[in-house]
Amino acid sequence: MERSQAIRRGARPARNFRTGREAPADGARTAPAQRFLSRTAVLGTLAAATIGVPLGQQAERSGESPFEVAADPTGPSPLDLVTEPRTAPRASENVMAAPRIERTETRSASREAERSPLPNCDPDAPVEGGNGLLADHSLCELWQDGEQLRPDAAISLSALNGAFRAQFGRDLCLVASYRDLDTQYAVKAQLGYWAASPGTSNHGWGLAIDICKQETSNSEIYSWLWANAPAYGWQNPAWAQVGGEKYEPWHWEYVEGVAGLGLWKG
Numbered sequence: 001m002e003r004s005q006a007i008r009r010g011a012r013p014a015r016n017f018r019t020g021r022e023a024p025a026d027g028a029r030t031a032p033a034q035r036f037l038s039r040t041a042v043l044g045t046l047a048a049a050t051i052g053v054p055l056g057q058q059a060e061r062s063g064e065s066p067f068e069v070a071a072d073p074t075g076p077s078p079l080d081l082v083t084e085p086r087t088a089p090r091a092s093e094n095v096m097a098a099p100r101i102e103r104t105e106t107r108s109a110s111r112e113a114e115r116s117p118l119p120n121c122d123p124d125a126p127v128e129g130g131n132g133l134l135a136d137h138s139l140c141e142l143w144q145d146g147e148q149l150r151p152d153a154a155i156s157l158s159a160l161n162g163a164f165r166a167q168f169g170r171d172l173c174l175v176a177s178y179r180d181l182d183t184q185y186a187v188k189a190q191l192g193y194w195a196a197s198p199g200t201s202n203h204g205w206g207l208a209i210d211i212c213k214q215e216t217s218n219s220e221i222y223s224w225l226w227a228n229a230p231a232y233g234w235q236n237p238a239w240a241q242v243g244g245e246k247y248e249p250w251h252w253e254y255v256e257g258v259a260g261l262g263l264w265k266g
Contacts, residue, residue: 117158118142123151131204132181139178139206147177150206153233153254157209160232167224173212175250179203194246207257209234216249230255239265 121140127150128135140154141147149157164172179187184198195201202208215221229235235255240248258264 117162118155121151121154121158123155125151127151127206131199131201132179132184134178134180134204134206142174142177143171144174147174147209148206149177149209149254150257153207153257156233156254160229160234163228163232164224168221173214174209175212176203176210177208178206194248202253202258202263205257205261205263207254207261209252210248210250211252213250222249225252235266237265 118140122137125137127138129138134150138150139148140151142149142154142158143161148154161172179201181198181204184196184201184204188195188198196203198204203210211225215225226236229252233254233256234252236249236252237244239245240251253264255264255266
């Protein structure tokens, strides 16, 4: 290596004046160089292993779904939620009142749009169809592409999302909302015990959501939801809490709609 560097620098290697041949590199220099290279290789291997393991673990954690029911419970404990002091949130002007607005023939479309967090969602649209078979006009599109809910539930959740966005600077992340019957069968086949029987899920009525794990695993966000979502009509039912029938901190329901069907288990 020293010989190569010397040649690159334009220097000539040392010669034996008796034979005229190039003299070999001094042994006292070769041994330390070999030890240096060996030590460098070992340290490099250790560094790669030290960095590689956390990166591998991080890759495994990325993109995790809240449906990983075998994972340890996340979010604040019931004791934290009970003992943590909080102030009851003030509901937005267009929160729960939106579905109950009294219509008049003279009210303009622009004023209607201002009062509703989902201008294209008609709170008075009839809810027609069965579980997982709701008519198109009985569902409203949410802010997240492909997600839908019953009109009253959609407007209330959108108002909650507005407050969430004001607090955290982004939209609430959803994994699921309305599920048609085919999707319910697919989810049941995938999750087994952890999924409701097809045709009985409150997702099929457009009255339930599942939120992303980035929300349930963040204590600040989950505590905020626990304290504020009820003012917008949404709660994590008792059966889905720690000590309940199934621990599903991601599952939230629109209480008024579920209770109106006699299905609320708060």
